[in-house]
Amino acid sequence: MAIRPVLRLGDPFLRQVAVAVPRQAIGSPELSALLDDLRDTMAARDGAGLAAPQIGVALRVVIFGFTTNPRYPEAPPIPDTVLINPVLTPLGSARSSGWEGCLSVPGLRGLVPRWDRIRYTGLDEQGRPLQREVEGFHARVVQHECDHLDGVLFPDRIEDRTAFGFSAELAAAGLLPVAG
Template identity: 40%
Template sequence: MLVNKACRVFGLLISHYSHSVVLSGLQSSRLCSSWTGVKKRNYWKYLKRSILGAPAPPYKKVVQTGNPILRGQAESVPPERIPHPETQALLKRMTQIMRSCGCVGLSAPQLGVPLRVMMLELPEHLCQMVPPDVRTFREMEPFPLKIFINPTMRILESRKLSFPEGCSSVQGFSAVVPRCYSVEVSGLNEKGEQTSWKTQGWTARIVQHEMDHLDGVLYIDKMDSRTFVNMCWMEVHE
């Protein structure tokens, strides 16, 4: 199977372990309510794990930093495997998780699958949650779902812009990250057709963030460390 084969190639024993940009600040209240430090598995969860074993990828939750899969180089998907039900199921799962988490991008490694697959989407309702002046300053424009398999990226304008950035694999935190102003991403879509997309501003930032995930890079590797903050720091001290 494609997913299992990729995991073996990557060399990880996925079963031994318990992958996007989010609009900075939009999820802070939800994250605050769930951020309690290290969680202890209760008896019933322990029993369930003992009987059913560890969940298999693609996971139903986004893996968090510390999971080795986030630091590996993802493998290419054979084009002939794109129409396969397993690949299509992965794309469906990624879309569901990305939307349910309120993310604007997600990569396959973030669900435990070390394949070069990423998707991006900025719906109008998420855009409207950002103040108009901020949207203008950051050049935020809504765009429909975009899926790229085996993507490559070309920098169109190397001028760097620095803005706060978050990630669903580094939950509850944010930092300022410099990104190139404009890029072009090319690859195959969910039908296996060649596609490309020229982007700039905030959209280009999302593309660069997700491309990094496919190469084992997190935004914390590129951030201005002095700006790294817990988005719930006030609530934590109350």
């Protein structure tokens, strides 16, 4: 278990498309170690989620979840989840914009449109099928993390470039809640 460096915007590795985790790798010591490192790294940086490419591993693996999060003080809890080889399906056409940040884009936030409701499927860390229908912040976090698997970072999705800036300045302007 280790806290790994998080790659930052500008690192070409973050723009690569990650590859599927082979079925035989699920439950392996190597995948278990990766999951431990993702958990430790996410916790050390108060993340809501983390994708394997963010720590330099080009596999289709994301983790997410928290009870409370100082970076998102008003967000409801999300169950701790490991999602391997995820597939996302929008449920309906409704989309909403919300403020997002990213451990790979430290100190910055942007207003990002996302599907309001999605279904996500994939495998858990034991290789069991996982399927959930979620909405709101939970859906936003999953979409954000899964974007990393395709080399997409949240600034790529911002439609209004004036709704992008440093967290402290956005909070001072009353656009973001102040972390407690």
